[in-house]
Amino acid sequence: MPVDNEMYKLDGDLWWDERQPLHFLRTGLNPARLTYFAQVCSRLDLEPAGRTVIDIGCGGGMLAEELARMGMTVIAVDPAEASLRTAREHADRSGVRIDYRNGAGEHLPLEDASVDIAVCVDVLEHVDDVDVVLRETARVLRPGGLYVFDTVNRTPLSRLVMIKVGQEWRHTRWLPPNLHAWDHFVTPDELRLAAGRVGLGVQEIVGLIPGVPPPTMYRLIRRLKKGALTYAEFGRRLKFKLDDDVRIGYIGYATTSPS
Numbered sequence: 001m002p003v004d005n006e007m008y009k010l011d012g013d014l015w016w017d018e019r020q021p022l023h024f025l026r027t028g029l030n031p032a033r034l035t036y037f038a039q040v041c042s043r044l045d046l047e048p049a050g051r052t053v054i055d056i057g058c059g060g061g062m063l064a065e066e067l068a069r070m071g072m073t074v075i076a077v078d079p080a081e082a083s084l085r086t087a088r089e090h091a092d093r094s095g096v097r098i099d100y101r102n103g104a105g106e107h108l109p110l111e112d113a114s115v116d117i118a119v120c121v122d123v124l125e126h127v128d129d130v131d132v133v134l135r136e137t138a139r140v141l142r143p144g145g146l147y148v149f150d151t152v153n154r155t156p157l158s159r160l161v162m163i164k165v166g167q168e169w170r171h172t173r174w175l176p177p178n179l180h181a182w183d184h185f186v187t188p189d190e191l192r193l194a195a196g197r198v199g200l201g202v203q204e205i206v207g208l209i210p211g212v213p214p215p216t217m218y219r220l221i222r223r224l225k226k227g228a229l230t231y232a233e234f235g236r237r238l239k240f241k242l243d244d245d246v247r248i249g250y251i252g253y254a255t256t257s258p259s
C-alpha cells in the first residue's frame with residue numbers, strides 16, 4: 001500500500017483547524033518534541049535564539065512557528081504547495097516571520113553548510129528514499145550542526161497501533177487511510193546506519209509514545225469518533241511523552257563533525 005502524500009496537497013486548512021486530524025500533531029506531539037529539543041540544546045550548550053534552522057517537511061508550519069518564537073531564523077520547506085499556502089497565511093495572521101520554500105527533502109532549496117540546525121519531524125516515514133533525504137540534510141548543515149528527527153519504528157506493535165488501529169479497523173480508525181504504510185517506517189538501527197553514512201552521527205534515540213494506557217487510548221478514540229472530542233483535545237489528552245520504549249515512535253538527534 002503506497003503512502004498517500006496527496007492529502008497534503010488538498011486545498012483548505014488541514015493543519016490549524018482543531019477538527020482536522022493533522023492538528024493532532026500540534027497538541028499531541030509538539031509539547032514533547034519541544035521539551036526534547038530544549039533538553040538537547042541544553043546538553044549541547046547551544047542557545048537556539050539567533051540560530052538558523054530548517055524545518056524539513058514543515059506542513060502547515062505548526063512546529064516552524066514554535067521555532068520562530070524561540071528567536072530562531074526559520075526556513076521551512078515542504079513539497080505540498082497547498083500546505084505552504086496555509087502555513088504562510090497563518091504566519092502572517094500570527095505576526096511570525098518564517099521563510100517558507102517549496103521543496104522536498106531530497107532536493108533542499110538551500111546552499112551547502114548554510115544552517116545551524118535541521119529539524120525533520122514526522123516526515124521520514126513519508127519519503128521514498130530516506131538515504132537521499134539524510135544526505136541532503138547533511139549537505140545543508142554547517143560543521144558542528146544539529147539534526148533533530150522523529151519518526152515511526154517498523155515493528156509488530158507499530159503495525160498494530162498505527163496501521164490496524166489508526167487506519168484500518170472500523171471502530172478505531174481515526175487517521176486518513178494510507179496516511180502511513182508500514183513498510184515505509186524506519187527502524188532506529190536503519191536510521192543510525194543511514195545517517196552515519198552521510199556524516200550525521202546519531203547521539204541518542206528515545207521513545208515518543210502516548211502517555212496514557214491502551215484502554216484510555218481506546219476510550220479517547222471512541223469519543224473522538226463520536227465527535228465528543230476535537231483532534232486538538234484528543235492530542236492534549238494522549239499526552240505524548242519521552243520514554244525508553246521505542247517500539248512505536250521515537251525522537252533523537254545527530255550532530256555533524258566540527259570542521
Ligand SMILES: C[S@@+](CC[C@H](N)C(=O)[O-])C[C@H]1O[C@@H](n2cnc3c(N)ncnc32)[C@H](O)[C@@H]1O
Nearest residue numbers: 008025057058059080104105121122123126127
Ligand atoms: C505528517 S506531516 C508532518 C508535518 C510537520 N513536520 C509537523 O509535524 O507538523 C508530513 C509532511 O511531510 C511532507 N512530505 C512528504 N514527502 C516529503 C518529502 N519528500 N520531503 C519533504 N517533506 C515531505 C508532507 O507534505 C507533509 O507536510
